Amino acid sequence: MVERGAVDEMPVGGEHLALDLVNSTFIRGGLRGHLVDVLVEPSDLGEWVERHAVGLDLASAPSGRLGAAELAAFLELRRALRAVLTAVVAGGAAEPADVAVVNAAVRAAPGWVELPAGGAGDPVRRSLSGERGPVLLARVARAAVELLTGGGREQLRACPAPGCILFFLQQHARRAWCSTACGTRVRVARHSRRQSEV
């Protein structure tokens, strides 16, 4: 059973644009929990996009509607990214077909940055495509490329809590779990195991 969730119910958010797409499915309730998906309807994608306005640089994106086709493309990228991340954190190589999905998304709407009018400040993002869906998808895919080919790759972790499927960036050594909820759940489980062994 998959339950439809709201974007603000995501246990981990604001981590990284690409991880925020992958983490838009999560397990509620731990090991015996169930899958929650915040991207079920096209309007859910619209909400996710609005919540990532800064990361996606929405101000420079073409306007337009995000419908079923755009949602399907985002879900395909999410599936491929999850497969790639899973392989990479396990120390293995991703499937070429999954890598191809990410690269195709980047290529579908080539983009670049330009100097702003004053010569310095926030970069101005440009894109060859005038279509909102492909442009936004390409920005997420490019964020994934930058993560997996840059220094951030060393910080990439799959949450080790039983029943958790989320990814996070371990920016400091003390962060062991994706969220405090996972850390708490693991501590409570250890405690009750110890109690039952006494």
Ligand SMILES: [Zn+2]
């Ligand atoms: Zn977790």
